[in-house]
Amino acid sequence: MQILAQLIVSGIAVGMIYGVIAFGYQLTFATSKTLNFGQGEALMLGSLVGLTVVAFTGYWLMLPVVLAFGLLQGAVVERLGVRQAIKTKSESGWIMATIALGIIFKNLAENIWGRDAMKFPSPLPEAPLSFAGVNVLPMEIVIVIGAIGMMLLVELFNRRSIFGKAVVATANDREAAGLMGINTSLVITFSYALSSMTAAFAGVLVAPVTLTGASMGSALGLKAFAVAIIGGLSSGFGVVVGGLILGITETLTGYYLSTGYKDVPGLVLLLLVLSFKPSGLFGRASIKKV
Amino acid sequence: MLKVEKLVAGYGKVEVLHELSLSVPEGKLVTLIGSNGAGKTTTLRALSGMIRPQSGRILLRDADITGLASHEIARRGMAHSPEGRRVFPALSVADNLLLGAFTRLTGTRGRGRGRGDVQRDLGRMFDIFPRLAERREQLAGTLSGGEQQMLAMARALMLSPEVLLLDEPSMGLAPKLVEEVFATIARLKAQRITMLLVEQFAAAALDVADFGYVLENGRLTASGEAATLKNDPAVRAAYLGQAH
Ligand SMILES: Nc1ncnc2c1ncn2[C@@H]1O[C@H](COP(=O)(O)OP(=O)(O)OP(=O)(O)O)[C@@H](O)[C@H]1O
Ligand SMILES: [Mg+2]
DSSP, X not given: OHHHHHHXXXXXXXXXXXXXXXXXXXXXXHXXXXXXXTHHHXXXXXXXXXXXXXXXXXXXXXXXXXXXXXXXXXXXXXXXXXXXXXXXXXXXXXXXXXXXHHXXXXXXXXXXXXXXXXXXXXXXXXXXXXXXXXXXXXXXXXXXHHHHHHHHHHHHHHHHSHHHHHHHHHHHXXXXXXXXXXXXXXXXXXXXXXXXXXXXXXHHHHTTTSOBOTXXXXXXXXXXXXXXXXXXXXXXXXXXXXXXXXXHHHHHHHHHTOGGGTTHHHHHHHHHHHHHSTTTTTSTTTOOOO | OEEEEEEEEEETTEEEEEEEEEXXXXXXXXXXXXXXXXXXXXXXHHHTTSSOOSEEEEEETTEEOTTOOHHHHXXXXXXXXXXXXXXXXXXXXXXXXXXXXXHHHTTOOOXXXXXXXXXXXXXXXXXXXXXXXXTTTSBGGGXXXXXXXXXXXXXXXXXXXXXXXXEOTTTTOOHHHHHHHHHHHHHHHHTTOEEEEEESOHHHHHHHOSEEEEEETTEEEEEEEHHHHHHOHHHIIIIISSOX
């Protein structure tokens, strides 16, 4: 029983990370019906940039730098890979382009930071706290708070500020939003920026408890994609639930089967999603407007 | 105020409007009537930048706005209440109205009336459309068709427009609501708001308008003072004899 509780608690932190990445998929899908398939690479870049910066600033001061970097990186992805596809209403151009950009970013990272996994300094003590025999790393608590905080902040921005409302309006009806004087192309660029920013943030949240390196993003991005499809691409906190289920399933698999198989549940989930909803992935079936 | 010269526009390779010219003088209400598929909506869409004209010129207060994106045209003071209402369903009535004033709230409005007092205008909209006041926190997607129509008009007015384009504000409404919509339009006219009104109810539109244009297959077939048009035998036979 205690072991089960321990596995569940350990799964929560990584589950929240999946949730945040999936949340990032939602952000761009809402405004443009497109996704950044290099989302995992955005996380990886954020984490590695963070690793470089953290040496100079310490963990907490590094965060704003990484967030700013994420914004910029997302805007670049939109401008280079997505804008033209949206303009020409290309169904698949953005898929190829964002995957290609992801690979480029990964190569770039390998050249700058090398191929090996590296330890990311933890801002908090690395000794676990014990709650009724269940061990929790202080950093895991930060992950959960940080992930939920980030999602709530974005939600608050959308609801309260006039610019956030412009984002929701663009998601509802892009043409009508244009008539209000809203530059909807800019809104889409912004949603990509925000999406990469959340991924970069997830990257520096998770790095102290895992490791960081050029290859950390690919599997995370794919698995979070499955979570986004299941949790709902259009909106809502279904992605948090989906992320937690996947995170916990993974730690269970890792313990009861073998740690070598811990990526399998997420990828099986992805295959299941693809085989049961092949046409509905981006289509009307998966997005129902109010 | 608004001048259109030899406008050619359409969808893809299909040309819908063939060298259309018209003008809307400041403070006047001009109506554009014509049967289904004549190109009325296409005209308004070209004016507000929802589609890019193939050729011709559109002048707003003597400034050339041809080919600008719709948000740039809105920032120059053109408001468009589009066909099918197009309110933002997931946002509240109040938020829809605030977005109507987006250019003023964000200071992106070029010249003309700037930020002004958006809150005061919001209050004015709730005076003109009391039904919206009762539902200010309700999601626009859950409003009735008539309420959505009022919201679409009010949202366009929140831009504090130089020119207001209205595409069939009476569409799909019960007769009593249609009357209400026309009464509102008359009230806006009394405030000397410059308007271009597209309507199926040709008789009612000509009653309230100063000038009228008749559009047929993308070409103007008649134009003139609304009162004169209304008594034109050809116009009467084609548009005023029928039920709508
Ligand atoms: N998105 C579109 N793509 C292609 N053709 C279109 C499109 N929208 C309209 N058309 C065509 O353009 C022509 C003019 O349509 P438009 O909507 O401007 O007519 P309308 O005068 O507003 O008619 P109604 O009174 O029915 O609203 C029609 O032949 C229509 O089929
Ligand atoms: Mg029409």
